[in-house]
Amino acid sequence: xxxxxxxxxxxxxxxxxxxxxxxxxxxxxxxxxxxxxxxxxxxxxxxxxxxxxxxxxxxxxxxxxxxxxxxxxxxxxxxxxxxxxxxxxxxxxxxxxxxxxxxxxxxxxxxxxxxxxxxxxxxxxxxxxxxxxxxxxxxxxxxxxxxxxxxxxxxxxxxxxxxxxxxxxxxxxxxxxxxxxxxxxxxxxxxxxxxxxxxxxxxxxxxxxxxxxxxxxxxxxxxxxxxxxxxxxxxxxxxxxxxxxxxxxxxxxxxxxxxxxxxxxxxxxxxxxxxxxxxxxxxxxxxxxxxxxxxxxxxxxxxxxxxxxxxxxxxxxxxxxxxxxxxxxxxxxxxxxxxxxxxxxxxxxxxxxxxxxxxxxxxxxxxxxxxxxxxxxxxxxxxxxxxxxxxxxxxxxxxxxxxxxxxxxxxxxxxxxxxxxxxxxxxxxxxxxxxxxxxxxxxxxxxxxxxxxxxxxxxxxxxxxxxxxxxxxxxxxxxxxxxxxxxxxxxxxxxxxxxxxxxxxxxxxxxxxxxxxxxxxxxxxxxxxxxxxxxxxxxxxxxxxxxxxxxxxxxxxxxxxxxxxxxxxxxxxxxxxxxxxxxxxxxxxxxxxxxxxxxxxxxxxxxxxxxxxxxxxxxxxxxxxxxxxxxxxxxxxxxxxxxxxxxxxxxxxxxxxxxxxxxxx
Amino acid sequence: xxxxxxxxxxxxxxxxxxxxxxxxxxxxxxxxxxxxxxxxxxxxxxxxxxxxxxxxxxxxxxxxxxxxxxxxxxxxxxxxxxxxxxxxxxxxxxxxxxxxxxxxxxxxxxxxxxxxxxxxxxxxxxxxxxxxxxxxxxxxxxxxxxxxxxxxxxxxxxxxxxxxxxxxxxxxxxxxxxxxxxxxxxxxxxxxxxxxxxxxxxxxxxxxxxxxxxxxxxxx
Numbered sequence: 001x002x003x004x005x006x007x008x009x010x011x012x013x014x015x016x017x018x019x020x021x022x023x024x025x026x027x028x029x030x031x032x033x034x035x036x037x038x039x040x041x042x043x044x045x046x047x048x049x050x051x052x053x054x055x056x057x058x059x060x061x062x063x064x065x066x067x068x069x070x071x072x073x074x075x076x077x078x079x080x081x082x083x084x085x086x087x088x089x090x091x092x093x094x095x096x097x098x099x100x101x102x103x104x105x106x107x108x109x110x111x112x113x114x115x116x117x118x119x120x121x122x123x124x125x126x127x128x129x130x131x132x133x134x135x136x137x138x139x140x141x142x143x144x145x146x147x148x149x150x151x152x153x154x155x156x157x158x159x160x161x162x163x164x165x166x167x168x169x170x171x172x173x174x175x176x177x178x179x180x181x182x183x184x185x186x187x188x189x190x191x192x193x194x195x196x197x198x199x200x201x202x203x204x205x206x207x208x209x210x211x212x213x214x215x216x217x218x219x220x221x222x223x224x225x226x227x228x229x230x231x232x233x234x235x236x237x238x239x240x241x242x243x244x245x246x247x248x249x250x251x252x253x254x255x256x257x258x259x260x261x262x263x264x265x266x267x268x269x270x271x272x273x274x275x276x277x278x279x280x281x282x283x284x285x286x287x288x289x290x291x292x293x294x295x296x297x298x299x300x301x302x303x304x305x306x307x308x309x310x311x312x313x314x315x316x317x318x319x320x321x322x323x324x325x326x327x328x329x330x331x332x333x334x335x336x337x338x339x340x341x342x343x344x345x346x347x348x349x350x351x352x353x354x355x356x357x358x359x360x361x362x363x364x365x366x367x368x369x370x371x372x373x374x375x376x377x378x379x380x381x382x383x384x385x386x387x388x389x390x391x392x393x394x395x396x397x398x399x400x401x402x403x404x405x406x407x408x409x410x411x412x413x414x415x416x417x418x419x420x421x422x423x424x425x426x427x428x429x430x431x432x433x434x435x436x437x438x439x440x441x442x443x444x445x446x447x448x449x450x451x452x453x454x455x456x457x458x459x460x461x462x463x464x465x466x467x468x469x470x471x472x473x474x475x476x477x478x479x480x481x482x483x484x485x486x487x488x489x490x491x492x493x494x495x496x497x498x499x500x501x502x503x504x505x506x507x508x509x510x511x512x513x514x515x516x517x518x519x520x521x522x523x524x525x526x527x528x529x530x531x532x533x534x535x536x537x538x539x540x541x542x543x544x545x546x547x548x549x550x551x552x553x554x555x556x557x558x559x560x561x562x563x564x565x566x567x568x569x570x571x572x573x574x575x576x577x578x579x580x581x582x583x584x585x586x587x588x589x590x591x592x593x594x595x596x597x598x599x600x601x602x603x604x605x606x607x608x609x610x611x612x613x614x615x616x617x618x619x620x621x622x623x624x625x626x627x628x629x630x631x632x633x634x635x636x637x638x639x640x641x642x643x644x645x646x647x648x649x650x651x652x653x654x655x656x657x658x659x660x661x662x663x664x665x
Numbered sequence: 666x667x668x669x670x671x672x673x674x675x676x677x678x679x680x681x682x683x684x685x686x687x688x689x690x691x692x693x694x695x696x697x698x699x700x701x702x703x704x705x706x707x708x709x710x711x712x713x714x715x716x717x718x719x720x721x722x723x724x725x726x727x728x729x730x731x732x733x734x735x736x737x738x739x740x741x742x743x744x745x746x747x748x749x750x751x752x753x754x755x756x757x758x759x760x761x762x763x764x765x766x767x768x769x770x771x772x773x774x775x776x777x778x779x780x781x782x783x784x785x786x787x788x789x790x791x792x793x794x795x796x797x798x799x800x801x802x803x804x805x806x807x808x809x810x811x812x813x814x815x816x817x818x819x820x821x822x823x824x825x826x827x828x829x830x831x832x833x834x835x836x837x838x839x840x841x842x843x844x845x846x847x848x849x850x851x852x853x854x855x856x857x858x859x860x861x862x863x864x865x866x867x868x869x870x871x872x873x874x875x876x877x878x879x880x881x882x883x884x885x
Contacts, residue, residue, distance in 0.1 A: 644759060647818075648810045655772070655803070662779045 001055040001072055004080075007042045008119045011035065014112030024104055031108050032094045035115060039087035042119065046072075046080035050493050062128045069187050071125035074493035075258075078334055079122045079250040086243035086341045087115045089469050093349050094235040096465030100356050106147040107233055114140035114239065118247050127176035127186040131169065134251070138165040138215075141244060144236045145228045157227035164214050164224040172211035172251070178204045179259050191259045201260060205267060208255045209274070215248035217301045218308060219278040220616045225301060226285070230293030230361070234352025237293060241300040242344040246337045249307055256315065257330075257498045263319040265414050271312025272420055276427035279305030281616075283434040284584055287441065287577045288591075288612060291361050292351045295442050296344065299387065302431055303340045307333045309424050310402045313409065314499055316417050323501020325408045328516050330495045331488055331503055332401035338487070339394040339480065343383040346473040350380035353462035353470070354446060358455040363445040363573045365456065370447040372459045377447045379470035384443045386477040388436035392530040394477050397484035397514070399432060400524055404516045437580060445573035452567045482526045485514045574610075581610075589613055670718040671790055677711035678797040681831060682773060685804035685824055689769050690762050693755060694747050694816060698740045701820045705735035708827045715834045724834055731830070735823065739855060743816060760811045769807055773800040794831065801828030819858050826851050 014034050018027060054073040061068040072080075094111075101107055117137030124130035142165065146158045178200050179191045196204060214221035225245075229237050256267065282301030289295045310333035317326035351361075353376045360366055370377040386393035389400075406428075409421035451457035461467065480487050485506030492502045506514045515523035559565055585591035594609045641649070684704045691697040709731035716724030758765070780796035787795075805825025809818045830847065 644810060644813065647806070651806045651810050654806070655775070658775055658779055661783070662775060 001057045001070065003045060004042060004072060004119075004123060005057060005059075005070060007038050007045075008116050008123070010038050011112040011116035011119070014038075015109050015116075018105070018108040018112075025099065027108060028098045028101070028104055029095060031112060032091045032098055035112055036088050036091035036095070039084040039091060039115065043081050043084035043088060046077040046084065047490075049077035049080070050074050050490055052077075056125060062126075062132065063186075066126055066128055066186055068129040069125035070123045070129070071188065072123060074497050075250070075253065076122050078338075078491055078494045079246060080119065082246050082338050082341045083115075083118045083122060083243050086239060086246075086345055087118075089345050089349075089473050090235040090239045090243075091115075092472075093238070093352070093466050093469035096463035096467075097233070097235055097349075097352050097356065099463075101147075101233060103147065106149075107144060107236070110140045110143040110147075111236070114144060114236070117141075118243060121247050122250055125188045127180060127188075127191070130251075131173060131176065134172065135169055137244065137247065138169065141228075141232070141236070141240055144240075145232045147233055147236070148231065151231070153227070154231045157224070157231040161224040161228040164221065168211045168214035168221075170211075171207045171214070175204050175207035175211055175255060178207070179255070188254075188259060192261065195261060198264065201264065201267075204260055205256065205270070208252055208260075209270060212248045212252035212255070213274070213308075216245045216252070216304045216308070217248075217278075217282075218274055218304060219281050219301065220620045222278070222282070222301050223617060223621060226289075226294050226297040229297040229300065230291060234293070234348055234355060237296075237351070238345040238348035241297060241348060242341040245300060245304055246341060249304070249311075249333075249337055252308075253311065253333075253498065256311075257318070263315050265316070265319045265417070267319060268312040268314070268316030268417065269420065271308050271315060272417075272424045273312075275305045275307070275309030275312055276424035277305070278302070278308065279431035280427045280434075281305075281588065283431045283438055284580075284588055286438045287434060287580050288585060288589070290364050290445075290573050292354060292363050292366075292442060292446060293348070293361055295363070295438065296347050296351060299347075299435065299438060300340070300344060302435060303336065303344070303387070305431065306399065306402060306428060307336050307340070309428060310336065310405060312424075313402075313405050313421065316409070316412055316414075316421070317405075318499045320412050320414070322408075322411065323499055324503065324517075325405065325411070325501070326499030327492070327495035327501040327503050328401065328408065329405040330498050331491050331516075332398055332405055334491050334494060335401060335484070335487055336395075336398035339386065339398045339477070342473050342477050342480070343386040343393075343395060346379055346383035346470050346477065347387065349466060349470045349473070350376055350383070353466055354459075356462060356466075357459035358453070360453065360455055363442060365453045366446040366451070367449045367453075367456055367567060367570065368447070368451040369456060369459055373447075373461045375467050376462055376470055379467070379474040380447065381443060382474040382477055384439040386481065388439045389432050390436070391524075392478070392481050392526040392533065394481035394484070397481055397524065397526055399428075401488075401516055402428065404522060407522075408517065434580065434584075437577075441573050441576045444571075444576065449570045450567040452570070478530075482530050483512055484524075484526055485509065485512055488514060488516075585612065589615065670714070673714055674711065674718065674790060675793055675797075677707055677714060678794055678831060680707045681711065681827065682797055682800050682804070685801050685808075685828075686766065686769060688808055688820065688824060689765055689804060689811075691756070692758065692762065694814075695744065697756065697817060697820055698743050698747075701743075701823055702736050702740040704824050704827055705731055705739075708830060709736060711831060712834050727830065727834065731827075735827070739823065742855075743819070747816065756812055756814045756817050758811055759813055765807065765811050769804055772803040772807065776800045776803055794834075798828045798832035801825070801831060804828075815858070819855070822854065822858075823851070 014031050017034075018031055020027070022030070049072055051074075054071065056069065056071040059068040059070070091111075098104065098107070114137060117133050117140050120133030121130060121137055124133050142158060142162055145161055146154065148154055149158070176186065176191075179194065179196070180186050181194045183194075185191065185194065209218065210221065214224075217225040229240050232240060256263070279302050282298050282303075282305055286295045286298035286302065289298060310329050314326045314329035314333065317323075317329055353373065354366065354369065355361055357369070357373060358366060382393065386395040389395040391397075403425065406421055406425040410418060412418055412421070451459075488503060488506045492505075496502045503516055504518070509515060509519070509523070511525060512527040513519075513523045513525040515521070562569075581591050589612045591610065591612045594611070596607045596609070598604050598606055681704060684700055684707060688697060688700045688704070691700055709728045712724055712731060713728040716722060716728065760768075776799035777796045780799050781792055784792045784795055802825050805821050805823075805828055808821030808824065810821075812818060812821065826847070833847075
C-alpha cells in the first residue's frame, strides 16, 4: 500500500517537475519516462495485489475528522492494472509522440496529475478523497483537452466537457451524501454498514448512473465524449478513452455492487437497457463519422455499453442469488474493460501516428497508408480485429463471455428479466456486427486503397517509441485472446468480492480452453484457433508461392470503362456506410439524402447532400440549454440593482433563514 | 455569578437595543451621529462590565478601543465630514419611520425567540447577551436598508459591528487578537467608505446614493 501511494506521489511530483526550467526535449522525456516507469511498477504491484490480502492506509489529509482513507482490494487491483498498463503504454508512446507537440507546457504539467488522479480514485476509500481525486482527474483531463485550444471546436469541447464533468461530480456528491446518511460517515467501510431504504436506494442508483455514466459515456450522457476525447493530444485521447472511462466503470461498480449493499431485483434493468442502447447507438454514431478520432471515441461509447450491459446482468444474477452466474457476468465486464483499454489505446496511438504523418484526421483524406506505415498499420489492424470481436483476439473472448452470461439468463426468476435480457443480447450482437463494419470502414479508408491527398501519399512510418508501444499493446491483445483462462482466473478474487460466487478455474482445463459454466455447456479455445489460423495461413501462403507462377506481371487495372479515375473516385468511407445509414440511421438519426441533379446541358456538377439529426442532443440537451439561457437572462437583472436593494436582498435572506429556523428549528 | 451582575449586564445590553431603536427613528444627521456615540459608549460600558464579572482583563482593552475609537473618533470625523461637505442635515428614509419601527420590534422578537431556543444549554448570561446582540445586528442592517443617505448607512454598519462585539464578549470573551483585527477591519471599512463619500460628493454634489444609480443609467 505504501509503495502504491509513493508511486502516486511520484506522479504528482512529476507535475511539479515539469515547471523546472529545463529544455523542452529533456523535460518531455524525463516526464514521460518517469510516468512510464512509475506506471509499470504500479501495475506490476497491482497485478500481484489481486490475489493478495487487502491493505489500507489512513493519511492525515483532507477533512480533519475523517482523514484520507486508501484501500487496496481485488477490485481496486484489477482496475489499477488497467489504469497503469494504459498509462505506461501511453507514456511510452508519448516519448516519441510528445516531441511533435507544439506547446508541450500545455500538456506536461497535467499529464502526470491526470495519471495520479485516476490512481487515487481507485485507491480512495472514503467519499471525500474519492471525490477529490475524481475532480483532480476531471480537471487535469480538461486541461489536457484544452491543450490545442487554438484548434476549431476545442474550446466548445472543453466547455461541454467541463459542464458534464461538474454535473457528474455533483451527482456523485449527492449519491455519497445519501449513502453516508444523516450521520455523515463518509469512510467506505462505514458506508457499507449503513442500510438504505428502497426509495433512497433508487435515488442513489439513479445518481450513480448519472455520475459514473456521464464520465463513462453512457447514452444519453455521452455528448461530451466524442467532442473532448478527439480534441486532446492522441496519447491523452488514448488515456481518456481507454482508461478514464474504466475509472468511471470502477466508480459505478464500487458504488452499486459494494457501497449500496444487497441489490433489489430490478437494479439490473436500467444498466441492461442503457447498456444495450448505448452499445447500438454508439456504434451507429461511429459509422456515420469520418474523423478517425471521433470514430474511435464513438466506438468507446459502444464498448462502455457492452460493459454496462454485462454489469446489469451481474446485478440481476446477484439479486437472484446466482453467485456463479454473477461471477461470469462480472468477469466478462472486467475482462472487456481491460481488453478495451488495450485495443482502444492501440487504435488511438494509430490515429496519432496518422495525424503526425499526414496532418489529417479525416479518413476521407487518407488512404494507402499501409504501404508507407507497415508496422503501425499492422498493429492498428490487430486492434481493429480485436475490437470487432473476431477470434483469436481478446475482444472475442470477453464478448463471448458476455453472451455466455446472457445464455444463462433464462434461469433468472423474474419474467421481466427473462424477456429483457435476450433483447439486450440482440442489441449487443447487432452492435458487435456493426462494430466490425465500422472498423472495416475505418481501416479500409485510412490504410488501404490509394492515397487521396498529397499529405497521405507523403506519409512516413512513425518513430520507434510510438510504433513499439503500439506493437506491445497489439501483442497483449493477441496474448490475452489466446490465453483468456489466465486473465479469468486472475480476476476471480474481484468477482468473489463483488457477487459472492466465482467461475470454475480455467487454467486446469487442457489446451488452454475456457469453459465459463461447465465443459458440457460451451467452451472456447483461442489457442487452438490461433494455431489453426497460423497453420492454415502458412499452408495457403506456401501453396500460393509453390503453385503460382513466379513471373510477376504488371498491367493496368480494370477501370470499369471509366479511364483515368483518380484516387478521389475510390470507394470512400461515406459510401461504405451508406447502406447502414439507410437501414438504421433513417430511424435513429432521421437521416435522409437529397440529390441535386442538373438538367441536361447544365454545366454545374451533380451533388448529393446528407442530412442527419442527433435525437439525443435535440431532445435532451437543447431544451435544457434553452432553459438555462432563459434563467441566466432572468437572473442577469440581479446584476443591475441599487446598493440599497442588494443590502435589502441580504437582509431579507437573513430574516427568511432565521424565520425558517424559528419555525422548524 | 450574582443576580446583580447579571442584571447590570442585561441593562447595558438592553440599552444597546434601545439606542438602536433611537437610531431607527432619527431623521436628522447630527442626532444620529450622537446616537452612534451613545451606542458605542454603552457597548464600552457593557464590555467593561463583562471584563469585571468574567475576570478577563483583556476585555478592558476592548472597552477602551470602543470608547476611544467608536465613541469619540468616528463620530467626530463623521461630524466634520458633514460640516465640511455642507450636507443637508435631513435623512430621506426609503420606508416610513413607523413601519420601520414595527419591523424592528418584530426583528427583536424573532431574535429573542430564536436565540433563547438555540442556546438552550448555555449559561443565562450568554443566552441573553447573544439574543440581544443578534437584535442589535439585525437593527443595524435595518438602518442600512431603510436609509438612502450614505452617512446613515455608515452609521448602520458601525452599530451592526457593535452588535457583533457584544456577542463576542458575552461568549466567554473574545481573544484580543480577534477584537483588534475586527477593529482594524472596521477602521479600514470606515476609511474606504469615507473616501467613497468624498468621491460621490465631489462628483454629484450630494451623498444620496440614488445619484450613483442615475449615474449608472439605471431605472429605480
